Amino acid sequence: MQGLEGASAEALANVAVLGPGSTLFWESLDVAHGVASLLKGIFGNRRWMSEIGKRGGVVRSRAKARASRKNGRLGGRPRKVA
Secondary structure, eight states: OTTTTTOOHHHHHOOEEETTTTEEEEGGGTEEEEHHHHHTTOOSOHHHHHHHHHHHHTOOOHHHHHHHHHHHHTTSSOOOOO
C-alpha cells in the first residue's frame, strides 16, 4: 500500500483502527488508508496505482513468454479499429 513500502515490520505492526473500523492509521508513518477502498482493491492514489500496474506488466515468467511466442505465431496483437 502507498506509504507503507519499505516500512519495518515494527512500524507496520503499530497500526490503529479509527472510527467505526473504517480507517487504518499508522501514526509513526503518517499514513492512513480507508478500509472500504482497500476492499475495492485501491491501495493508493491514481498515480501510485498506475505505477504498480506498469510494474506488473513487465513481470517475466515462463508462462508469459510462452503466451507471447504463441501470440506472435498467430500474427501478433490485432490492430485496433477506429
